[in-house]
Amino acid sequence: MTAETPAARKCMGKDCPNDASSLQCPTCQKIGKESYFCSQDCFKRNWSEHKAMHKSQSNPLRNVFPPKVISKPDPATGHFNPFPTFPYTGSLRPVYPLSPRRSVPATIKHPDYAKDGIPHSEQVFVGRNKITILDAKQIEGMRKVCRLAREVLDIAAREAKPGVTTDYIDEIVHKACLERNAYPSPLNYCHFPKSVCTSPNEVICHGIPDQRVLKDGDILNIDVTLYHGGFHGDLNETYYIGDKALADPDSVRVVETARECLDEAIKIVKPGTLFREYGNVIEKHAKGKNCSVIKTYCGHGINQLFHCAPNVPHYAKNKAVGAAKPGMCFTIEPMISLGTHRDKTWPDDWTSVTTDGSRTAQFEHTLLVTEDGVEILTARLPDSPGGPVPMPST
Ligand SMILES: [Zn+2]
Numbered sequence: 441m442t443a444e445t446p447a448a449r450k451c452m453g454k455d456c457p458n459d460a461s462s463l464q465c466p467t468c469q470k471i472g473k474e475s476y477f478c479s480q481d482c483f484k485r486n487w488s489e490h491k492a493m494h495k496s497q498s499n500p501l502r503n504v505f506p507p508k509v510i511s512k513p514d515p516a517t518g519h520f521n522p523f524p525t526f527p528y529t530g531s532l533r534p535v536y537p538l539s540p541r542r543s544v545p546a547t548i549k550h551p552d553y554a555k556d557g558i559p560h561s562e563q564v565f566v567g568r569n570k571i572t573i574l575d576a577k578q579i580e581g582m583r584k585v586c587r588l589a590r591e592v593l594d595i596a597a598r599e600a601k602p603g604v605t606t607d608y609i610d611e612i613v614h615k616a617c618l619e620r621n622a623y624p625s626p627l628n629y630c631h632f633p634k635s636v637c638t639s640p641n642e643v644i645c646h647g648i649p650d651q652r653v654l655k656d657g658d659i660l661n662i663d664v665t666l667y668h669g670g671f672h673g674d675l676n677e678t679y680y681i682g683d684k685a686l687a688d689p690d691s692v693r694v695v696e697t698a699r700e701c702l703d704e705a706i707k708i709v710k711p712g713t714l715f716r717e718y719g720n721v722i723e724k725h726a727k728g729k730n731c732s733v734i735k736t737y738c739g740h741g742i743n744q745l746f747h748c749a750p751n752v753p754h755y756a757k758n759k760a761v762g763a764a765k766p767g768m769c770f771t772i773e774p775m776i777s778l779g780t781h782r783d784k785t786w787p788d789d790w791t792s793v794t795t796d797g798s799r800t801a802q803f804e805h806t807l808l809v810t811e812d813g814v815e816i817l818t819a820r821l822p823d824s825p826g827g828p829v830p831m832p833s834t
């Protein structure tokens with residue numbers, strides 16, 4: 441988000457005398473911190489020490505007092521809360537154990553991080569502000585993977601109802617990816633353990649599918665990304681779980697506001713539009729509905745890489761660099777809250793929640809900038825589940 445020159449920085453590697461290159465730790469990037477290394481080798485050498493910082497950034501005391509307690513497993517189900525002493529901000533709790541890691545046959549092309557969890561190519565090949573322009577053939581690749589990603593999200597959404605676990609949604613997504621000869625991009629991306637992000641109620645994003653059963657009255661974001669033919673396609677929507685959710689004015693307000701914020705932002709996508717402009721449009725609309733905009737997580741460039749330049753903040757008066765040009769692909773994915781914009785991460789190092797426990801909603805599309813506007817590569821199909829609903833009468 442800042443435009444400082446990377447060369448002016450020192451490498452974060454322990455005792456490393458070198459200046460930093462443009463190589464950043466992807467996990468730090470995701471949580472809005474900047475840590476630069478001189479080389480991939482140096483980053484790898486320092487990984488085990490460096491990754492401890494990710495935890496200390498979410499909770500400075502975590503390394504001093506690592507949680508020793510886990511809740512006793514429920515004798516009937518074997519389920520337990522892995523972090524029972526964590527000060528949760530709302531009523532949601534993790535329900536472990538996670539299901540065993542799902543596998544992807546070797547015949548399906550894997551992204552580079554599938555083995556060791558580190559997205560090497562995101563760091564090495566692209567300067568932080570250099571934005572890839574795709575040629576006609578590459579654009580076809582993006583169209584294809586984004587269409588497949590839409591199919592998979594729609595399949596998952598049809599299964600999201602009261603009584604099923606988010607782990608079941610993960611299983612559905614995983615299988616639907618394999619059936620399309622696609623790798624589920626979240627799986628082992630920076631060590632994410634599952635094939636999709638499922639984020640209910642106060643979870644802003646990056647929820648890990650687990651054994652929690654969806655309840656009538658929940659809202660649930662499902663964030664799907666596929667890797668197919670050498671390209672990633674990324675989209676998400678928030679769904680109402682059961683009739684109670686559809687009858688709750690606050691849930692409808694936050695979900696529909698998030699949906700409208702994305703629609704409003706997409707309206708201004710065309711060559712020349714500055715990346716800092718989307719946040720102004722989004723925050724104006726959100727404020728008009730008495731909602732706030734999450735600042736920590738941004739839209740991103742997407743192509744052969746899952747996350748790359750540009751960085752697309754969703755809040756007003758941001759300082760994002762650059763403007764759209766034909767052939768660029770990026771996401772817009774506003775996260776909108778009924779209460780605070782402040783976020784906090786569970787000790788699983790992924791699940792991001794609002795600090796006041798208020799509900800949030802999110803929508804995301806992968807977009808292609810065309811000569812005169814935009815193509816929504818992950819657009820809804822005529823039979824896509826979900827879609828706008830009216831405000832319930834009170
Ligand atoms: Zn996504």
Ligand SMILES: [Zn+2]
Pocket residue numbers: 674739740771773804
């Ligand atoms: Zn995304």
